[in-house]
Amino acid sequence: MHSKQTVKYICEQFSSGHEYYFKQEYITHDKWSNLDSVAWSAPRPIRKETFLKRKKQGYLCEYVQKQTAVILPFHKKANASK
Secondary structure (H helix, E strand, O other), X not given: OOOOOOEEEEXXXXXXXXXXXXXXXXXXXXXXXXXXXXXXXXXXXXOHHHHHHHHHOOOEEEEEEEOOOOOOOOOOOOOOOO
């Protein structure tokens, strides 16, 4: 279990109304004394209940606003020359 200083919880809120929840941990790839090797881990999915529970416990919780992707139509070219 990580401490409150080495973990953060993220809620990505999309303009479509969907929400996705993630957890990131502060990790090192070498030694803790080597600051160049310290970074946030890849986001791992968690449940909404876990996010709300950790927020209530005082963990760092971030809300990130994102735009829903726009789907671009690609039309097939009629009668392509060879």
